Each structure stands twice: as C-alpha cells, then as structure tokens.
Amino acid sequence: MVKPLVSGKFVALSGGVGGAKLVRGLADCLAPSQLTVVANTADDFDYWGLRICPDLDSITYALADLNDEQRGWGLRDESWVTLEAMRRLDDQQWFQLGDRDLASHLFRTQALRAGQSLTAVTRQLAQRLGSATRLLPMTEQHVATRVFTDIGELEFQQYFVREQCRPAVERVEFAGIDQAELNPEAIAALADPALRGIIICPSNPFLSIDPILSLRGCREAIAEAGVPVVAVSPIISGRAVKGPAAKMMRELNIPSRAAAVASYYGELLDGFIIDEHDNEQCSEIVRMGVECRAAQSMMSDLNTKVQLAAATLSLIEELA
Ligand code: GDP
Numbered sequence: 001m002v003k004p005l006v007s008g009k010f011v012a013l014s015g016g017v018g019g020a021k022l023v024r025g026l027a028d029c030l031a032p033s034q035l036t037v038v039a040n041t042a043d044d045f046d047y048w049g050l051r052i053c054p055d056l057d058s059i060t061y062a063l064a065d066l067n068d069e070q071r072g073w074g075l076r077d078e079s080w081v082t083l084e085a086m087r088r089l090d091d092q093q094w095f096q097l098g099d100r101d102l103a104s105h106l107f108r109t110q111a112l113r114a115g116q117s118l119t120a121v122t123r124q125l126a127q128r129l130g131s132a133t134r135l136l137p138m139t140e141q142h143v144a145t146r147v148f149t150d151i152g153e154l155e156f157q158q159y160f161v162r163e164q165c166r167p168a169v170e171r172v173e174f175a176g177i178d179q180a181e182l183n184p185e186a187i188a189a190l191a192d193p194a195l196r197g198i199i200i201c202p203s204n205p206f207l208s209i210d211p212i213l214s215l216r217g218c219r220e221a222i223a224e225a226g227v228p229v230v231a232v233s234p235i236i237s238g239r240a241v242k243g244p245a246a247k248m249m250r251e252l253n254i255p256s257r258a259a260a261v262a263s264y265y266g267e268l269l270d271g272f273i274i275d276e277h278d279n280e281q282c283s284e285i286v287r288m289g290v291e292c293r294a295a296q297s298m299m300s301d302l303n304t305k306v307q308l309a310a311a312t313l314s315l316i317e318e319l320a
Helices: 017-029 054-063 081-089 099-113 118-129 156-162 184-191 205-213 218-225 245-251 258-268 276-287 302-319
Strands: 009-014 035-039 045-047 050-052 134-137 144-149 152-155 169-175 195-200 229-232 271-275 291-295
Touching (some): 009 017, 009 184, 009 205, 017 035, 017 054, 017 302, 035 054, 045 156, 050 099, 054 118, 081 099, 099 118, 134 184, 144 156, 152 156, 169 205, 184 218, 195 218, 195 302, 205 218, 205 245, 205 258, 229 258, 229 302, 258 271, 271 302, 276 291
Parallel strands (some): 009 035, 009 195
Antiparallel strands (some): 045 050, 144 169
16 A cells, blocks of 8 residues: 555545446555445345345455456456356346355345344455455445336346346436435544545446435535535546446436536535546536546556546545
8 A cells, every 4th residue: 555645534435346446546545544435235136045235345346456357347266156057057047146256245145134234244344355444335224226218117237237238218216215324334434523525436426326325314414524525527538438327328318428427416516537538528517616627537457546546635635
C-alpha cells in the first residue's frame, strides 16, 4: 500500500464491476480505517439453495486481489467441476458458479442460517480472504431488483445473466425497498465527524447505485453529512465499459453520455469525474452546478485504478 494521500474518512457507494475497480484503487490511496464501502445487495438471489451476493463478492475478491481481471467477475484460477457435474444432472443451469467461488456462498449461507447478519458474514469473508477494508451490505433486509422489459417482468439475474441484458428495459423496481433501511453501520459512517467525502463509484446508476440511494435514510444521511459528494462516470465516449448501462439509458430515453449520468444524479452531486475523451462535456456539467474534472478513467490495471481514485480524492479535497 502507498502512503495515505489524504486524511479523514470516506464512504464509497458501489456496485460490482466498475465499483470494485475504483474501490481497489481507493484502498491503495487510503488506510483501511479511512474507507467504508457500501455495496448494492439488490442483485442478491438464491441459487442451488445458496445465498449469492454478486456485488459484495466482486468487491471482496478485488480488495483481496483474488479477482479474475480477464473474465471481469469471479475468482482467478477458478475451476468448474461442480458446474459441469450439475449440468449433467440438469442442463438448464444458466448461472455460472465456480468451485472456489462456491466456498464463499456455502460459508455465507451457513452463517446466515446460523443467525448471523449479512454484515457480520461479509466482514468475516473479507478478513479470511485477506482484505482489511470495511465493506458493508447496503441493508440487512432483502431487496430484489425487478426489471420490466419488452418480454415481461424479469428477476435481476434472469435479465442480467440468463437473457444477457438483451430485452429492452422499460422500468426497474426494487421489491422490498419500502421495508428496507440503510445499514446502521453505513449511517454511522456517514455521521462520523471525521468524514471528508462520499464517492459514487462508476457503477450502473439504475441497477447498482439507485437501490442504495432508495433505501430509507440514505439520501437524508448523505445530505446531513455535509461533505462533498463526487461521482465517477461509468460511461466513457457514450459507452459502458461493461454491462447494460448505456443500452439502458437509450431504452429509458436518456442520452447515453457521461453528462446525462451527472444530470441523473442531479442535486446529490458536488463533483463529477468524466473520462478525458469526454472533456468537452465538462462545461455542460459545470452549468448544472457540479464541478467537473476529466481524468483517464479506463481502469485496466492497478496503476490506472489508483490514479483514478487519487483524482477522485483530489476533487473532494478541492471541494471541501
Ligand atoms: P455490476 O453490479 O456488476 O453491474 O457492477 P457496477 O454497476 O459496479 O459496474 C458496471 C459499470 O461499471 C458499467 O456501467 C461500466 O461502464 C462501469 N465500468 C466498468 N469498468 C470501468 C472502468 O474501467 N472505468 C469506468 N469509468 N467505468 C467502468
């Protein structure tokens, strides 16, 4: 780890893929005691009787440097013996679970069945896999993303994995959100007097960040924190680096541009980081009352993750 670049504490809101990359960079710029990551759990579901938490696991694996960069999800050096055996029994298996990854799901499911909280088991998994950063599920209650599409209503993983995001999205709902509240540990992190800034990771705004922001107490806690909120665009040159964000924007009649992401977050934001290729959109974002900086935002290795994290923290410092 490099020396902490800034003092004080930070909260990052994150989904899986893009979020995990920036979080990995932040973990190199900050000491573990300085960073709390709040992860989306609306993608969580049950498969083979196990509780699967894709975003929590992507972040945990990235922080522990165990993630598969090539594939973009799951663990490195994975094997697929169990999946192949399951496919011999039932060829309708559409979700891929690797053997090593399965251990995480077994560990979590056992702990949850024994009465532990998701927050507690997430902490244990992170510690045992070798990450010191505090990672929190956004809530202890069950929230499930439902995607309403041109082929009907789909559960999130049916849309994302089984249908490979092909159906056109008409709207998204988070079942259970009215009964769910922001994780009390996240509320405490947002109320910490040492808090210096809140980072919205370059995650899918509709599928990864909206569930967190929609939780009871979340927007209030962010407003009361009174610190700069800076988001990093998941859209580069009009495209998502991975996943359906840009396609969804077009389907939802939102232009698939970085500036449209800033406009979507609206009042919440004090600062926005866009890719250097989108530099010309900065003035438009500034006119929204949001400070904007262009940076190299394609995170292809540890160095680019750390550089983007450092640029994000610098903008927070400037805005403080
Ligand atoms: P999910 O929950 O697994 O879909 O993960 P996220 O919502 O965190 O990540 C998906 C978003 O990450 C997509 O919209 C991508 O465009 C974005 N993303 C992935 N890699 C990068 C990257 O290197 N840079 C930026 N700026 N965005 C990225």
